[in-house]
Amino acid sequence: MKAGADMRIAGKTLCVFVMLMITKLIRTAGNNEVLVTVGNSSVLTCSPKTNITMVTWKINPKAGGSCTLGYRADLNKTDRTNCSDNMNWKFRPDRDPALEIRQVGRAHEGIYTCEVVATEGNFHKTHHLTVQVPPRLTLYCAGHGSPVCEAVAGKPPAQISWVPQNNSTSREEGHVDGTVTVVSMFTASSTNMTYTTCIVSHPAGNQSKSIACGPSxxxxxxxxxxxxxxxxxxxxxxxxxxxxxxxxRLCHKTKSPETASPSSPQDDTMEVEPYTTYVQKENVIYNSVSDLTVGQNLPQGLLPAT
Structure with missing residues (x-):
């Protein structure tokens, strides 16, 4: 019985010793929350150790496939798998295995884990990278004369306040890419409006604009x-x-012949003139015959043949 108890005690002691050794060899630096504004650069640190044997960065973005960056000291060689060109070592990986991301975009958001194998043991460090998107500020007057302020497509959602302080109503509109638009309407207390200022507060930076709205x-x-x-x-x-x-004008140019003006008196004279000439010739002949009859003292019934 005593031997069995001693064996159990020895086994528990061995387990504790092994756990302590594992804890010593595998040290976790903890999870770090990293906030980066879109378009900026970010450097993710790793556990810098001497006599590094191997370093591996494992990257798991929220959207898209994973990628890895690796270094082996025995071959003095680095390699990369499915990683974009704007991800690379900040310095020499055998001295400082930090990772640099240039021009951070929304697709870079995700979990970044660095694993180091050294003579001292194995170490790893995890970063949760969150990309902040500054909103676009717009300010305008609504149809009824109230100012409306919009913080468009921000991540995380922006906070809107007014100067002077007054009652306002706000609403949020989510988008597929994870950004949020916040809309706030200022409630005017009188019809004589003065300048109002919209203030947008956001981790990526604050913005403000002023406007005057009213019946005018x-x-x-x-x-x-x-x-x-x-x-x-x-x-x-x-x-x-x-x-x-x-x-x-077109109607005047295309008049019908029936509506044309009547013929002039000159045309009538030209039509009557042949008849007048004929009558005059007949009178001349008659007068000549009469003169001949009288000159010869002939009876009028006996006229010479013509």
């Missing part, structure tokens, strides 16, 4: 619409008048 803006819009309508009416009237004028 709506009146100006109505006046502009009225001027445009009057201009269109004038153009329409001018086109109608021009088409009507061209139509009247």
């Amino acid at each position: 803006n709506n009146n100006g819009f109505i006046v502009l619409i009225s001027i445009i309508l009057c201009f269109l009416i004038l153009i329409t009237m001018a086109v109608v008048y021009y088409l009507r004028f061209q139509s009247d």
